[in-house]
Amino acid sequence: MSARVQGLRARPFVRSAVAVSALSALALTGCSANSGDAQEGDAAASDGDKVTVVTSTNVYSDLVEQVAGDHVDVTPIIDSAAQDPHSYEASPQDRLTIEKADVVILNGGGYDAFMEDMTTDSQKVINAVDVSELEGKEEAAEAHDEEGHEGHHHEPGGFNEHVWYDLDTMQTLTERIAEQLGEIDQDRSKEFTDNATALNDRLSGMKTELESLKASGGYVATEPMPGYLLQDAGLHDDTPAEFMTAIDSESDVAPAVMKETTDLVTSGHIDLLAFNQQTSTGQTEKLREDAEKSGVSVVEFSETLPDGKNYQEWMQDNIDRVSQAVK
Incomplete structure (x- = not known):
């Protein structure tokens, strides 16, 4: 095991009566580091619609719901224990759902390659492997690219892309979710951050218990x-x-x-x-x-x-x- 650094259904939009004020508040996000994505998010929020988030599995949709509550519409593509993510084949409806999302959250590392292939340049994409501080992720990404998204295969002792079992990575991911959603919905940015902090306090305590x-x-x-x-x-x-x-x-x-x-x-x-x-x-x-x-x-x-x-x-x-x- 490598060393580490600590650290399916689209739902309808809900119209708001405060569209004009939301447009004024959210226009500021156009100067963010990822300006193209932010402008896309502004367009969605300015219409008074909920931010739409699509995740590869219900692990990540749950984190979104805990950070943002009912202020977003979140849809996991894989949401059943009867489904094997390793062999999942995305449907045309899955593609449509993913392409309509403001934010896409995936695992990365070749685990859910179908998600990577369906995202667009206008979306905010959060990749759990990429935000992690796990050693070996760069080499794993290069190997995955060379395989042409045909699957993920573990070399003995190689990188383990199942990063949702790493509590440190999930804390980092939760912070990133709050940050990205806050860029789109600035009025609730502090609420998202506070919710992420509360969740991460719990995860930090669990990490301590595990190590003990x-x-x-x-x-x-x-x-x-x-x-x-x-x-x-x-x-x-x-x-x-x-x-x-x-x-x-x-x-x-x-x-x-x-x-x-x-x-x-x-x-x-x-x-x-x-x-x-x-x-x-x-x-x-x-x-x-x-x-x-x-x-x-x-x-x-x-x-x-x-x-x-x-x-x-x-x-x-x-x-x-x-x-x-x-x-």
């Missing part, structure tokens, strides 16, 4: 997704590289590699098996069965936000399960 676990054992993962969270807990990744390469390329794990991985999981030398329930296969399900039979803790993780949870509640549940597993 001071775990020192290893784990095996059926996908690298929760790596940042597990690293912050003190755990190290013992997953065989050949196993992860096969899983990431969506191919069958070779029998010899499967045996090596199973032996590692059942040997008692790891603290937990990190299991991605949204991308399970027959082989990973068998690995889970073997872990449970051997008394190894299995901690489930997901790509998208579970129903009835906000981001911090979801991450707190993950932290609690990891804490229980390493006791």
Whole structure:
């Protein structure tokens, strides 16, 4: 794991009776650093419409809702645990929804490449990987560009683009969301900033709790997704590289590699098996069965936000399960 620096539905616009005053207030944003995007935002806000935000998954739409409440219309393209973001194919309706947005928020790093391909120059685009301070993101971006947006493949020990499992990055992202929305809706800029600060105070406390676990054992993962969270807990990744390469390329794990991985999981030398329930296969399900039979803790993780949870509640549940597993 690399070192790190701390740190589907379009909804109708709602008309406002204060269009003229909104135009006057928002005209000032034309001199922002990203003037083309700001002017586009001004055009949307000046009509009295809510700012429209489209995100790749419901993880990011939840953060927007916590920062801006009902002052924006936010739509996630992927909003169900039944959908696998790795293999998601955008529809023509998705493209239309994305193109009409004032702000687009995506994960980046090749995870949701379909979003990158559908954005326009007139939109504010927030890329979670780009705003992070994670080491290796530049090399990962170059590799993704060379692949021509054909997918994301992990080299053993390479960059992990599942950055929503990194609490530091999500704090930075939350600040950026408040900043960008505040440039469009200046009258509510302070409200957005205050909401982001309150959320980040909670995330900062959770990061402290996670690091206080001071775990020192290893784990095996059926996908690298929760790596940042597990690293912050003190755990190290013992997953065989050949196993992860096969899983990431969506191919069958070779029998010899499967045996090596199973032996590692059942040997008692790891603290937990990190299991991605949204991308399970027959082989990973068998690995889970073997872990449970051997008394190894299995901690489930997901790509998208579970129903009835906000981001911090979801991450707190993950932290609690990891804490229980390493006791």
